[in-house]
Amino acid sequence: MELIANLGLGLSTAMTPLNLLYCLAGVFLGTLIGVLPGLGPTATIAMLLPVTFSLPPVSSLIMLAGIYYGSQYGGSTTSILVNVPGEAASVVTALDGYQMARKGRAGVALATAAIGSFFAGTVATVVLALFAPPLAEIALKFGPAEFFSLMVLGLLASLVLARGSLLHATGMVVLGLLLGLVGADITTGTQRFTFGMARLSDGIGFVVVAMGMFGLAEIVRNLEDEDDRSLIVKKVSNLMPTKEDWKRMVAPILRGTAIGSVLGILPGSGSILGSFAAYAIEKKVSKHSAEFGSGAIEGVAAPESANNAGAQTSFIPMLTLGIPSNPVMALMIGAMIIQGIQPGPSVISEQPALFWGIIVSMWIGNLFLVVLNLPLVGMWVRMVSVPYQFLFPAILVFCGIGVFSLNNTEFDVFVMAIFGVVGYIFVKLDCEPAPMLLAFILGPMMEEYLRRALLLSRGDPMILIQRPISAVMLGLGVLAIVVASLPMFYKKREEAFQGD
Amino acid sequence: MNPIRNNAKDFLTGVIYVAIGVVAALLSRDYGMGSAVKMGPGYFPTILSGLLIVIGAISIIRSFFKSGTPLGRIAWKGLFLVAVATVLFGLVVRGAGLVIALPALVLVASLASTRFRWGHALAMAAGVTVFCILVFQIGLGVPLPIIGSWFVD
């Protein structure tokens, strides 16, 4: 079997002591920057790129890859513990993970995230090994029309994320779309909503908005009544999942892995859409859908699995076609070129040791992550029980340093402060930030794809339903609206909302 | 029925949506609408602003007929101090450096707690500062000055 021979080659490459060491260094560093809010993988990899020049190509790519998926993993920790999502994909994890932590189940939430991520990572590695080239070809079938429809579907699904009023959630989505448009227009270069500030011409940073609306706003909310909060944290229950928890997380992990693996292959939005979609679908199909938003274990298991699966499969277009699906992959391509490897379709045949070595190292890296992180769960949980008057200034410090270091500008710190205030106002008004953040990411892409699709069809909107994949997705979107507007479902939503 | 008293959430949300929508719509007028075939940069924002105004208006109207849950306690002091601490950090971090910016942030933010004690807060400020300088500045190489340009050549 060719596959076994290939995996054997990969194993012999990845298992050298040097490469094992760099893999470990990568995932450790990744976990660290993931846990520290604001410091993202893009900035870290860009900073570390010069260091890797002196390493052999395989080792350097193994380490950079480790930083990436390690950070995707670590990002969930702060989401769960203190409601600060440092990564776009961890926003959904914060929804139920943080609620679990408030109920004293932080340990279980963290363990669930670790288990889900490991399983998803393993499956995605197998997918990568078995189907990378054909999957990349399928991803190429996605033209502007398909992407636009996918984004529409994503947005409609985001309404499911909301717990409160559907009207307000819709408003938040529209607001997020508008916020996403801030900056220079791609087609014409027109500056929109920038008020003449050059800093805004590249748009507002996602992490800046997310940390303001989640992290800062949550701090203020906790300051409303500190005694109340201390009481909640005191009753820490068991650290590891119970038998019941295990039973409940299996299906969501499987579904999350599947969704994440598929969406991760698509360029641009893959891993972000993956975690949102996994959460939304889980909320629809789960027997415990009423618990979502107030600490459902499924709400952690599904998006975390999807997130990690997507992080792995997003390597597919990069390794097989030489096309970056996100900024991190673009950096990886840069790293390959600097190492003298021409990224592109020929990598598999010309550099088999590199290709298979990276794939196998991903699985090893995931194993490292679990071994590294499960013992840490106890420590993290104790951290949350630190009295709040000490905890929140520290969170604020991490947010401040992290946001500053994104672009090395104090401007982002000020913007975060503004979004902290805005976020608190919206919390008080029961307008939830999660749908807004998803719309914020999808908005500019949606506009870009729609304008491009219409340009290619010479202005004929029928292209959106003439192309089969696009039509199916729009159909699903319509179905979602219909279901959401059914009175029966609406009643169920209200009940679910009042239940927490 | 008085919307402010009985359904402040719907009413205020509606007002905020309408206000943002109107401002965005006015700004969008300068961007060039184009046509559905060749959409200009103003096309998308105009449609979105309109949608936001409509949603806001519905929310305002609803607040007159349907009562909602009360706003609850508002942490004015917390909101103010957290925002001020963050902005202060941004203002001084480059000039004064981490040794000043971090304690400033910690102390101002700590004032927001009802359990504030000077001793505790100062100890906390010192601890956080040392930790952050070790981890971010020295460990991860984040380009933030320990002592800022105001004090050093």
Place this chain on the structure above:
Amino acid sequence: MIKSSLKFAACLVATFFAAQASAEDYPSKVITLVVPFAAGGPSDTVARLTAQSMGTILKTQIIVENVGGAGGTLGAARVAQAKPDGYTLLVHHIGHATAPALYRKLAYDPIGDFEPVGLVNDGAMALIARKDFPAKDLKEMIAYAKANKEKMNVANAGVGSASHLCGMLLMSALNTEFVTVPYKGTGPAMNDLLGGQVDFMCDQTTNNASQIKAGKVKAYGMTTAKRVAAFPDIPTLSEAGLPNFTVTVWHAMYAPKGTPQPIVDKLSKALQEALKDATLKQRFADLGSEPVSQERATPQALRAHLKAEIDKWGPIIKKAGVFAD
């Protein structure tokens, strides 16, 4: 209160002079090299290879900072406003010369706000089409494109990008117009070309060398005057039927205006040294590009070249009636 503000002002002044005086021991800290494009793109790669090599020569770390957006003008503006102490540099491509014509509200003067350090490389561009494009050579391709003018879609990596410039030049050479489809960078544009969503594109070989070698796209010609060493079988556009069609994407390094002359000279020397590096030459060659000759990696040569390119592209862009803002 007043006393302390005065003290503060004195501190600022002292800082300013201290920075001026440190030319001899330059570089004494990390240098930031601004690339006005996203990480992973061709300009980024060129800049990183150069930075790595120059860093070794100058015995300091050169960090590449990607400040993308608005066709490279945001990153250039940042460097124009940076402290002229030699610790903030810019590597920009041909777009530095076309910006004055493309942007009506340019926040800086490409000549007046910078100290030229030197040219870095000349990059070839290749005219490529989707794999199933029904033409076997350039002549057939032109004939087909003209006959099916309404259906043709030309991709580019955004307003003002090198691929946009080449596309404009092509349309003006063929005296026709195709629908131009802008993307956010080369990656997504290449994605759609591979997927057959668009018909053709003219872009730097840095981006498409691997796709051409793997036969994922059809290459109809190179924009250089001579054939490219990495692709001896691909004709130049001039020999294949578009006489005098030459565009190269050249990269160059700049410092902010007012950077002390000794520092600029030191940088220029280091740049010349770096371009001699065998590894760098090999990497450039892999990408279908080559470092410029030693005498062109100088401030004088860059100043003259920049002026000439501004004069060349201005009229072409004006004629096309394109603006990026």
